Amino acid sequence: MPEGTKPQLVRPPTGSRRLGLSLRFISGKYEGGEFPLEDGKDIIVGRSSELDMVLVEEMVSRKHAKMTVRRAKITIEDLGSTNGTFVNGERIQNAELHEGDRILIGTSILKVVPDSASGADSRSNVKPAAGRRGLRRRTNSTPGNDEPPRMTGHLEEVPLPDLLQLFSTSRKSGVLVLHNEGRVGKVMLDEGRIHFATIEEQPDLPPFKCIYRMIDWNSGLFELEPHDATRYKAALDAAVPEVLMEVLRQQDEMTTVREKLPPLDAALQLKTPMAAPLNELEPRQLDVLQLALNCPNVTTLFERSKYSDIDTARILAELLARGYLQAATK
Numbered sequence: 197m198p199e200g201t202k203p204q205l206v207r208p209p210t211g212s213r214r215l216g217l218s219l220r221f222i223s224g225k226y227e228g229g230e231f232p233l234e235d236g237k238d239i240i241v242g243r244s245s246e247l248d249m250v251l252v253e254e255m256v257s258r259k260h261a262k263m264t265v266r267r268a269k270i271t272i273e274d275l276g277s278t279n280g281t282f283v284n285g286e287r288i289q290n291a292e293l294h295e296g297d298r299i300l301i302g303t304s305i306l307k308v309v310p311d312s313a314s315g316a317d318s319r320s321n322v323k324p325a326a327g328r329r330g331l332r333r334r335t336n337s338t339p340g341n342d343e344p345p346r347m348t349g350h351l352e353e354v355p356l357p358d359l360l361q362l363f364s365t366s367r368k369s370g371v372l373v374l375h376n377e378g379r380v381g382k383v384m385l386d387e388g389r390i391h392f393a394t395i396e397e398q399p400d401l402p403p404f405k406c407i408y409r410m411i412d413w414n415s416g417l418f419e420l421e422p423h424d425a426t427r428y429k430a431a432l433d434a435a436v437p438e439v440l441m442e443v444l445r446q447q448d449e450m451t452t453v454r455e456k457l458p459p460l461d462a463a464l465q466l467k468t469p470m471a472a473p474l475n476e477l478e479p480r481q482l483d484v485l486q487l488a489l490n491c492p493n494v495t496t497l498f499e500r501s502k503y504s505d506i507d508t509a510r511i512l513a514e515l516l517a518r519g520y521l522q523a524a525t526k
Contacts, residue, residue: 217270217295218311219249219263223349223418224304226251230312233270239263241301242275255279255302263293270308272299285361298354300362303347303420305354347420351376356411357440359418364388364436369423376416381406384424390439392428398499403432404439408505411443446506453506456513460495463524464488472519484511488521 219231231239231249241249242260251260257277264271270293274281282300283291293299299306351374354362359372360383367388374381384392393406401409432439458464466489477485484501491497494512501508515521 216311218309219299219306220309222298222305222307222353223347224302225253225348226304227349230309231306232311233263233265233308235265235268237265239265240275242277251302251304253302253304256304260301270294277301280366282362282366285358285365287365298358298362300366305347305349305362307353347418349418351413351416351418354418356413356418360390360436360440363420368420371421371424373419373421374410374413374416375418376410376413379413381410381413383407383410384426384428386423386433388436390432390434390436392431401499402430402502403428404442405505407439408443408446411447446504449506450509453509453513456516457509458494458516458523460498461493463493464491464497464521465524467519467522470520474520477520480507481511481515484508485515485520488512488515 217233219233221227221229233239239249240247240259240262241251241256242258243250243252243256244258247259255278257275257279259275260277261281262273262275264273271290272281272283272288272293273290274288279302280287282288283293284298293308295308295310297308299308356374362368363370363372363385365388369386369388372383372385374383380396382394382396383390390403390407393403393410395401395406395409398406398409474482480503484497484503487500488497491500497512498505498508503511512521
């Protein structure tokens with residue numbers, strides 16, 4: 197089937213009825229398209245042109261997966277595909293689907309959602325969406341080659357933790373590029389493991405601190421670019437579940453510690469007269485003390501600290517509590 201044509205769709209059998217649910221493409225070249233679910237109708241997904249839902253891409257098998265709707269129960273079955281079918285980050289053979297579930301087939305992510313407000317049969321919308329989201333093209337594209345990134349989407353639809361879990365389970369390699377309010381972050385993936393991460397505007401941030409910051413990017417765009425074989429110094433080479441668990445642990449603790457800190461835009465200064473002796477401080481505490489005096493505000497202190505955000509926050513809170521530092525008066 198030519199790349200730009202609509203999928204060939206088999207008409208629903210007589211007596212079938214709409215469920216009020218659809219499959220919405222929230223990532224990939226069909227992004228924005230919807231495919232309504234109908235009771236009593238099976239949907240065969242694959243690359244072959246005679247199927248119900250045709251996805252034209254190399255990572256999709258000719259007959260990839262089958263979705264069955266019976267009495268409002270939706271199930272999905274992998275048909276022995278080469279690259280697998282994933283539901284909510286888990287590779288499946290058979291699974292039941294519910295509203296809100298996400299399905300990864302090839303480079304497309306589909307979400308079970310309520311029917312669109314128009315109520316119209318929107319299967320005609322399931323067609324390649326190359327270029328319509330205005331994402332940055334790959335830097336290695338040749339002139340005249342308008343090929344879009346392998347996978348694109350919106351962080352509002354697929355947050356970073358969900359993306360990383362999907363890519364971990366499917367063992368994807370590539371560079372996950374995030375665009376958020378003028379900031380650009382990158383996560384380098386090697387067979388589903390996080391090799392490195394960086395935020396372009398903060399090149400000195402250690403990779404884990406970059407991921408910690410990007411987890412809070414709840415809006416913007418993402419794209420998966422081809423694998424980068426560069427081996428970075430101070431690489432993480434960490435499993436996604438381990439990284440996400442540590443991020444969540446630090447976020448929980450940071451919520452408590454932040455209450456003991458001045459506002460992020462506050463400058464810090466030595467508390468005078470200083471009653472607390474400097475010789476009682478450990479090297480890490482001295483590092484943060486010196487950095488606090490050399491930074492214009494608390495935000496910059498966190499950015500420049502070689503320690504994790506939570507370690508920096510704990511040390512700073514202790515320095516304030518013990519009378520070494522105080523917020524500068526305006």
